[in-house]
Amino acid sequence: MVPDNKALLRAAEPLIELAIREDIGPGDATGEAVLPAEQRLHGQVMAKAAGVVAGLPVMEAVFHRVDPAILFTALVDDGQEIVPGEIVAEVRGPARSLLAAERTALNFLQRMSGIATLTRQYVDAVAGTQAAILDTRKTAPGFRVLDKYAVRMGGGRNHREGLYDMILIKDNHIEAAEGIVPAIRLARALHPELPIEVEVKNLRELREALSAEPALDRIMLDNMDLRTMREAVALTARRVELEASGGVTLESVGAIASTGVDCISVGALTHSVRALDLSLDVLGKGTRGLATRSRKQAERVRGIKEVLGRRLVILGHHYQRDEVIALADYRGDSYQLAHEGAQTDAEYIVFCGVHFMAETAAILAGPGQRVLMPDPTAGCYLADTADLEDVEQAWARLDSVLGGVEEQVTPVTYVNSTAALKAFCGRHRGIVCTSSSAERAIRWALAQRPRVFFFPDQHLGRNTAHRMGIALEDMLLWDRRLLPSSEAILRAKVVLWPGACNVHQRFLPESVAAVRERFPGIRVLVHPECRMEVVELADDAGSTSYIIQQVQAAPPGTRWAIGTESHLVQRLQREHPEQQIVSLAGVPPFCRTMAQTTLGNLTLVLEALAAGTVTNEVVVDGETARWAKVALERMLRV
Numbered sequence: 001m002v003p004d005n006k007a008l009l010r011a012a013e014p015l016i017e018l019a020i021r022e023d024i025g026p027g028d029a030t031g032e033a034v035l036p037a038e039q040r041l042h043g044q045v046m047a048k049a050a051g052v053v054a055g056l057p058v059m060e061a062v063f064h065r066v067d068p069a070i071l072f073t074a075l076v077d078d079g080q081e082i083v084p085g086e087i088v089a090e091v092r093g094p095a096r097s098l099l100a101a102e103r104t105a106l107n108f109l110q111r112m113s114g115i116a117t118l119t120r121q122y123v124d125a126v127a128g129t130q131a132a133i134l135d136t137r138k139t140a141p142g143f144r145v146l147d148k149y150a151v152r153m154g155g156g157r158n159h160r161e162g163l164y165d166m167i168l169i170k171d172n173h174i175e176a177a178e179g180i181v182p183a184i185r186l187a188r189a190l191h192p193e194l195p196i197e198v199e200v201k202n203l204r205e206l207r208e209a210l211s212a213e214p215a216l217d218r219i220m221l222d223n224m225d226l227r228t229m230r231e232a233v234a235l236t237a238r239r240v241e242l243e244a245s246g247g248v249t250l251e252s253v254g255a256i257a258s259t260g261v262d263c264i265s266v267g268a269l270t271h272s273v274r275a276l277d278l279s280l281d282v283l284g285k286g287t288r289g290l291a292t293r294s295r296k297q298a299e300r301v302r303g304i305k306e307v308l309g310r311r312l313v314i315l316g317h318h319y320q321r322d323e324v325i326a327l328a329d330y331r332g333d334s335y336q337l338a339h340e341g342a343q344t345d346a347e348y349i350v351f352c353g354v355h356f357m358a359e360t361a362a363i364l365a366g367p368g369q370r371v372l373m374p375d376p377t378a379g380c381y382l383a384d385t386a387d388l389e390d391v392e393q394a395w396a397r398l399d400s401v402l403g404g405v406e407e408q409v410t411p412v413t414y415v416n417s418t419a420a421l422k423a424f425c426g427r428h429r430g431i432v433c434t435s436s437s438a439e440r441a442i443r444w445a446l447a448q449r450p451r452v453f454f455f456p457d458q459h460l461g462r463n464t465a466h467r468m469g470i471a472l473e474d475m476l477l478w479d480r481r482l483l484p485s486s487e488a489i490l491r492a493k494v495v496l497w498p499g500a501c502n503v504h505q506r507f508l509p510e511s512v513a514a515v516r517e518r519f520p521g522i523r524v525l526v527h528p529e530c531r532m533e534v535v536e537l538a539d540d541a542g543s544t545s546y547i548i549q550q551v552q553a554a555p556p557g558t559r560w561a562i563g564t565e566s567h568l569v570q571r572l573q574r575e576h577p578e579q580q581i582v583s584l585a586g587v588p589p590f591c592r593t594m595a596q597t598t599l600g601n602l603t604l605v606l607e608a609l610a611a612g613t614v615t616n617e618v619v620v621d622g623e624t625a626r627w628a629k630v631a632l633e634r635m636l637r638v
């Protein structure tokens with residue numbers, strides 16, 4: 001799935017040579033002394049910390065450079081998020097070679113994964129805004145291509161490669177040319193083929209840069225405070241792309257993104273690298289290691305299912321790993337699964353999904369049913385964006401502007417939200433919706449009161465309201481930092497909470513253009529949690545179940561680019577070999593929290609159950625459950 005391995009490996013080759021020369025030199029003295037020449041080993045590259053993996057092709061190249069007899073198998077793709085204990089690759093081969101290559105191979109992988117992990121943290125911190133995260137030239141000397149590749153795997157975008165592929169006019173150039181416009185003129189005269197960016201320090205310089213004809217490709221706002229940046233965004237009015245730069249940190253990047261700039265460059269991505277903790281664990285000779293352990297765990301789970309019989313039901317969300325799905329009694333969307341669980345007479349409902357899903361199952365569960373999760377810390381990035389305290393503050397602000405919010409606004413929450421938010425909607429005569437019932441819910445809500453407050457997914461709310469014919473000017477994106485003005489509130493028909501799913505919003509309009517160019521005639525099918533620009537460019541959009549149904553019903557030979565979570569896309573690829581299915585993104589996005597459920601923690605929770613102990617139970621308090629159920633039942637009635 002890695003789109004640009006060739007360029008990466010070309011750049012990595014001399015670095016690998018150098019690294020092997022400095023580490024192994026004429027030979028591994030200890031290995032040669034202690035390990036028999038004929039001994040073979042099997043090792044696993046394991047994550048010790050959560051992060052984003054990058055550099056697996058480079059790691060493979062190191063092992064092959066040391067000994068072509070080493071067999072390297074990557075178990076995840078670059079760009080995927082990994083959790084502690086996850087096995088990212090397996091290696092088998094001569095013991096001396098494996099151990100000699102180990103350190104060098106890990107050094108590359110750990111550094112690149114560290115960059116990808118930090119980049120993903122920045123990308124997540126600006127989720128819900130339009131800002132992209134850019135790297136800089138502050139890379140380790142010689143590692144430019146590798147470092148920038150890792151940034152892309154983390155979800156960031158690359159700035160210029162070097163001094164040769166873009167004109168970037170900074171203060172020294174401006175001074176030498178005696179002004180911004182003369183500097184641009186000189187640059188254009190010599191390099192008309194190159195894009196041009198100009199750095200400005202204040203609004204006066206910005207106005208001068210904006211006066212350039214033809215317009216510049218990008219303007220860099222250097223070290224501006226938030227207020228000036230906001231003014232710069234208003235002044236530019238989207239005529240030129242704006243880049244924020246200077247002293248950006250993880251703490252400040254969200255506020256910078258909310259000013260409306262198009263991109264933010266972050267030197268720290270590559271100049272302050274913290275290696276991701278990964279290790280190579282040797283399993284010994286001849287053992288089949290991972291496969292054996294997984295098989296044993298799966299057998300154990302099947303055994304416990306047999307013993308507990310109808311007392312146990314395992315629910316598996318579509319985005320779960322294959323080995324977990326294979327053991328589930330039901331697979332489906334979140335609400336569908338919670339409903340199925342409650343329909344059974346099982347005493348124990350084990351929900352392989354994320355926390356809000358298990359909460360919904362607990363709310364719908366019948367008397368005596370208990371809901372458990374293999375990993376109860378598996379949350380949902382989208383659901384967590386709408387904290388009840390923030391929601392209540394927003395509600396109070398609406399009340400103060402509209403004078404009687406209860407008569408003016410109907411709250412609607414997507415099922416991907418906490419039980420507390422569902423209960424809030426129940427208490428305030430609101431409703432819950434799924435991605436397929438969002439339109440019905442908004443229609444119902446507008447029939448009750450003139451305005452809707454849609455939580456927590458701005459994209460689902462915007463896509464649905466737009467499809468219903470509600471103009472974008474009648475929608476207000478709530479801003480938690482700077483509460484919206486009275487005029488903006490009074491104008492709004494639909495207020496959108498600024499949450500977003502960090503998986504679905506990784507699909508970008510350029511991915512649609514790229515996939516259509518690569519595969520003429522391809523049908524682009526996306527989830528409505530994707531950005532509106534992506535949904536508009538797609539051929540069709542619908543819930544996870546809708547996506548599956550479309551693929552199942554399509555004639556053989558249909559080409560699909562699917563914009564949803566990578567586990568589901570990969571499963572569709574395997575289950576429908578008669579069709580040509582690709583992910584809409586070059587690096588298919590993967591839900592980190594969904595992947596926290598593993599065969600290992602599923603086995604543990606079931607083993608405890610078999611021994612008579614209920615662990616990891618998800619309980620929703622009675623009052624919250626009562627009101628949440630009110631909002632859920634309204635959904636079923638509309």
Ligand code: SF4
Pocket residue numbers: 319354379380381382383416501502503504565591592593594
């Ligand atoms: S895919 Fe998105 S909405 Fe679903 S659990 Fe993951 S973060 Fe939440």
